[in-house]
Amino acid sequence: MDETSEDRADAMFHALSDRTRRDILRRVLAGEHSVSALAGNYDMSFAAVQKHVAVLERAGLITKRRHGRQQLASGDVEAVRSVTSMLAELEHIWRGRIDRIDALLEET
Amino acid sequence: MDETSEDRADAMFHALSDRTRRDILRRVLAGEHSVSALAGNYDMSFAAVQKHVAVLERAGLITKRRHGRQQLASGDVEAVRSVTSMLAELEHIWRGRIDRIDALLEET
DNA sequence: TCAATATACAACCAATCGGTTGTATGTCGT
DNA sequence: ACGACATACAACCGATTGGTTGTATATTGA
Numbered sequence: 172m173d174e175t176s177e178d179r180a181d182a183m184f185h186a187l188s189d190r191t192r193r194d195i196l197r198r199v200l201a202g203e204h205s206v207s208a209l210a211g212n213y214d215m216s217f218a219a220v221q222k223h224v225a226v227l228e229r230a231g232l233i234t235k236r237r238h239g240r241q242q243l244a245s246g247d248v249e250a251v252r253s254v255t256s257m258l259a260e261l262e263h264i265w266r267g268r269i270d271r272i273d274a275l276l277e278e279t
Numbered sequence: 280m281d282e283t284s285e286d287r288a289d290a291m292f293h294a295l296s297d298r299t300r301r302d303i304l305r306r307v308l309a310g311e312h313s314v315s316a317l318a319g320n321y322d323m324s325f326a327a328v329q330k331h332v333a334v335l336e337r338a339g340l341i342t343k344r345r346h347g348r349q350q351l352a353s354g355d356v357e358a359v360r361s362v363t364s365m366l367a368e369l370e371h372i373w374r375g376r377i378d379r380i381d382a383l384l385e386e387t
Numbered sequence: 388t389c390a391a392t393a394t395a396c397a398a399c400c401a402a403t404c405g406g407t408t409g410t411a412t413g414t415c416g417t
Numbered sequence: 418a419c420g421a422c423a424t425a426c427a428a429c430c431g432a433t434t435g436g437t438t439g440t441a442t443a444t445t446g447a
Contacts, residue, residue: 184292184295185293196369200369201375206425218407218425219407221425239415241423248369248370251369252370258363259363261304264305314395348445349392
């Protein structure tokens with residue numbers, strides 16, 4: 172159902188808006204971890220952590236690969252960079268405003 | 280009630296997770312706009328837009344200043360940059376992983 | 388002074404969120 | 418073959434979200 176880049180932006184920012192998910196992302200950017208290894212770090216049920224991992228995966232911020240009975244999660248740095256570039260676009264818009272102010276000042 | 284940097288991160292990413300709020304942020308980064316001028320752009324009630332503006336303001340992404348009976352909203356590019364730097368921290372963690380992999384390969 | 392304008396905010400609603408427990412499905416080791 | 422482990426997912430719950438309408442409070446211009 173998700174199709175547009177706005178949908179992807181919604182999903183990515185939403186995934187990043189929870190501190191447990193940001194912590195999971197940090198860990199799996201540093202290296203592969205199974206879902207249960209991740210779950211061991213938090214004071215909540217395995218199922219809750221598994222859902223957080225699923226949210227990150229749906230947003231494209233992590234990928235999983237099977238290894239025996241485990242699913243090894245790994246952070247996708249390219250997805251992180253795509254979020255960075257959305258913010259860069261915002262900064263670019265702001266820069267245009269400053270340029271316009273400068274131009275106005277120069278007119279005098 | 281918000282105190283920690285994790286609370287601020289929660290608020291900022293949450294504020295950015297809605298496309299209407301991202302659009303508002305783009306407009307007010309480009310230049311000041313009153314709340315009702317912003318509301319004119321969207322197919323929803325004034326109150327809904329006013330709440331979106333309040334969410335962005337609580338997250339620190341925009342500031343408001345009174346001008347007569349209007350409140351002029353303006354995007355805060357420094358706040359946007361602080362989000363960028365959170366993502367940069369994630370990229371940095373990932374770089375450490377790559378360095379470790381390189382070191383392992385070099386051992387052979 | 389007074390009507391119109393601009394904003395804020397409360398109360399409400401359906402939908403989603405972050406958590407829970409319970410169950411089903413694979414996969415491993417013996 | 419079977420018990421233990423790893424994962425997925427459904428059902429449920431209270432809290433929050435994104436929207437609505439209605440009301441209150443300033444501020445302006447005539």
